[in-house]
Amino acid sequence: MHMTIKQVTTQGAVNALQTSVVVYFPLFIVLILDAAAARAALLWIVFLLKH
Structure with a gap:
């Protein structure tokens, strides 16, 4: 099969x-x-620290 450049x-x-x-x-x-998982984990840590 011949193909051009x-x-x-x-x-x-x-x-x-x-x-x-x-x-x-x-x-x-x-x-x-x-x-997304890292952000969720960070938010969870902040939540735990505040409560």
């Missing part, structure tokens, strides 16, 4: 995009959940 470049870009989404999206979710 443009097709190869486009396919490479699509592959890179797919890879980055697959790798970074779960990481992004974990970081958001981790930040």
